[in-house]
Amino acid sequence: MSSADVQKPFLALAIRGITAGYGGPPIVTNLDMDVAKGKVVAVVGPNGAGKSTLLKAILGIARVESGRVELNGTDVTGLPLEKLARLGIGYVPQVDDVFDGLRVRENLDMGGYLFNKHQRAERMERALTVFPQLRPRLNRYVETLSGGERKMTAIARVLMLDPSVLVLDEPTAGLSPELSKAVLETQVRALGDLGKAVLLVEQKAVAALGISDWAYMLVRGEVVMSADAKEVLAKPDMREIFLGATAPNEVTADRAP
Ligand SMILES: Nc1ncnc2c1ncn2[C@@H]1O[C@H](COP(=O)(O)OP(=O)(O)OP(=O)(O)O)[C@@H](O)[C@H]1O
Numbered sequence: 396m397s398s399a400d401v402q403k404p405f406l407a408l409a410i411r412g413i414t415a416g417y418g419g420p421p422i423v424t425n426l427d428m429d430v431a432k433g434k435v436v437a438v439v440g441p442n443g444a445g446k447s448t449l450l451k452a453i454l455g456i457a458r459v460e461s462g463r464v465e466l467n468g469t470d471v472t473g474l475p476l477e478k479l480a481r482l483g484i485g486y487v488p489q490v491d492d493v494f495d496g497l498r499v500r501e502n503l504d505m506g507g508y509l510f511n512k513h514q515r516a517e518r519m520e521r522a523l524t525v526f527p528q529l530r531p532r533l534n535r536y537v538e539t540l541s542g543g544e545r546k547m548t549a550i551a552r553v554l555m556l557d558p559s560v561l562v563l564d565e566p567t568a569g570l571s572p573e574l575s576k577a578v579l580e581t582q583v584r585a586l587g588d589l590g591k592a593v594l595l596v597e598q599k600a601v602a603a604l605g606i607s608d609w610a611y612m613l614v615r616g617e618v619v620m621s622a623d624a625k626e627v628l629a630k631p632d633m634r635e636i637f638l639g640a641t642a643p644n645e646v647t648a649d650r651a652p
């Protein structure tokens with residue numbers, strides 16, 4: 396069964412034959428991906444495979460040479476970040492995802508800058524339902540938060556725009572294995588369960604596949620495999636090939652020495 400068969404009914408994000416890079420030789424070539432409403436779709440692959448470049452191509456940051464990005468059926472290829480935010484794509488980059496010198500409340504408020512005060516208050520309430528741990532931290536400066544709380548603030552900030560699609564670049568970067576597992580299992584999965592379409596790039600492939608509905612393997616800029624995430628995890632040879640030899644419960648697989 397192809398990913399399109401499984402996900403077709405409520406396709407939120409569709410990548411069609413995307414070739415993109417930074418002006419030189421293309422970094423990613425002829426990529427096809429589907430992310431349906433309510434699904435978490437993982438993109439895993441070795442360092443330098445082009446995972447972040449793929450996300451930057453979707454977000455109008457890297458240069459798209461050919462192909463299309465469709466958001467809820469509309470061609471949004473190459474549109475600037477702000478326009479995409481208005482149209483419903485929330486992007487949480489790996490770094491620089493929050494303002495350290497501002498309070499949590501101020502970060503969330505800035506995330507909802509497109510809306511009036513009343514709407515922002517409403518959306519903040521909704522974001523706090525997803526991340527209740529942030530409520531007692533609203534007046535804290537982000538620089539005083541733990542890594543996990545900081546990441547929650549980053550995702551909550553993007554939720555202020557009520558996006559239909561969330562694009563997350565390594566949300567567990569810099570977090571301990573325990574926190575990484577918690578972020579993926581509770582927070583990222585919860586976003587899918589809320590009805591968001593989530594495109595998740597992760598280095599911690601085993602943990603990411605464990606909470607994902609579908610997986611794409613990216614190697615040297617090409618999709619080499621597209622399959623049900625649980626099937627990938629279940630295949631011992633696939634774990635060997637793509638994730639590195641790992642113990643069954645190991646969280647970080649592909650950065651093992
Ligand atoms: N701004 C840029 N200009 C030119 N080349 C770049 C740029 N950013 C990334 N690259 C190159 O594109 C290739 C893919 O990088 P990318 O960051 O997309 O990989 P990745 O899969 O996200 O890797 P990682 O797992 O290490 O984050 C690399 O060879 C990288 O050097």
Ligand SMILES: [Mg+2]
Pocket residue numbers: 446447448
């Ligand atoms: Mg990357």
